[in-house]
Amino acid sequence: MHNQSPAADPKSNPNPPAASPVSSPNGPDWWLMMKAFLKQGRRIASFAPSSRFMARKVIDGINWDSARCIVELGAGTGPITAETVKRLRPHTKLVVIELDPTLCSRLKARFPNVSNVEIIQGDATKFDVLLAERGISQVDHVLSGLPLPSFPEELRHAVLETSSRTLAEGGTFRQLTVMPLIYYKMYCRYFDDVRFRFVPLNLPPGGVYVCRGFRPGYTD
Numbered sequence: 001m002h003n004q005s006p007a008a009d010p011k012s013n014p015n016p017p018a019a020s021p022v023s024s025p026n027g028p029d030w031w032l033m034m035k036a037f038l039k040q041g042r043r044i045a046s047f048a049p050s051s052r053f054m055a056r057k058v059i060d061g062i063n064w065d066s067a068r069c070i071v072e073l074g075a076g077t078g079p080i081t082a083e084t085v086k087r088l089r090p091h092t093k094l095v096v097i098e099l100d101p102t103l104c105s106r107l108k109a110r111f112p113n114v115s116n117v118e119i120i121q122g123d124a125t126k127f128d129v130l131l132a133e134r135g136i137s138q139v140d141h142v143l144s145g146l147p148l149p150s151f152p153e154e155l156r157h158a159v160l161e162t163s164s165r166t167l168a169e170g171g172t173f174r175q176l177t178v179m180p181l182i183y184y185k186m187y188c189r190y191f192d193d194v195r196f197r198f199v200p201l202n203l204p205p206g207g208v209y210v211c212r213g214f215r216p217g218y219t220d
């Protein structure tokens with residue numbers, strides 16, 4: 001069950017990101033991502049932040065009026081967070097989870113004082129625990145920037161199974177990729193309904209898997 005209480009019905013978020021009073025790591029987003037990629041390779045998986053075209057494609061079709069809770073996994077410097085925050089209604093909670101401390105500091109500096117957005121430095125493979133600590137047991141959409149295919153099998157399962165347990169009926173699991181369609185079959189083994197949206201205007205070109213209807217109990 002969601003634990004969020006509905007607010008009045010304004011059409012836009014009354015708490016847009018303000019100028020940042022929080023100290024932020026030095027350098028532009030692309031430089032922070034590049035440095036993290038050079039240091040950590042597979043755990044970052046991408047040398048540049050997603051483009052705004054990619055970010056918009058990830059969240060395209062979300063029903064902002066009905067969504068009560070959205071969780072973002074592996075937010076990096078926040079390109080998807082930014083597009084989501086623009087559209088977020090006051091009654092919707094956005095929980096953003098990023099493991100890398102430097103990237104997480106950038107996120108906290110970039111999105112300060114947004115009352116319905118919580119940024120957590122933590123491990124997304126345990127996102128059910130992080131949500132439970134906040135009294136959240138159900139989410140409407142999972143937006144994943146995690147490099148899932150390069151995760152060890154048990155961690156990939158942890159993310160997908162946690163998603164299956166926590167997604168509300170009609171909810172979606174949305175996974176971005178910079179290797180278009182390569183893992184289509186893998187997601188089809190986990191979900192009943194998998195659609196792929198190609199995004200050419202990204203560095204490198206990529207896309208988004210939008211998955212529904214998790215198949216419980218699936219193992220490789």
Ligand SMILES: C[S@@+](CC[C@H](N)C(=O)[O-])C[C@H]1O[C@@H](n2cnc3c(N)ncnc32)[C@H](O)[C@@H]1O
Nearest residue numbers: 043046049050074075076098099100123124145
């Ligand atoms: C491909 S980048 C995507 C960043 C961002 N979403 C974007 O679109 O530009 C993957 C991100 O996942 C983060 N990440 C990797 N493993 C993680 C984990 N176990 N928990 C949380 N974040 C993780 C990395 O630190 C990195 O920021």
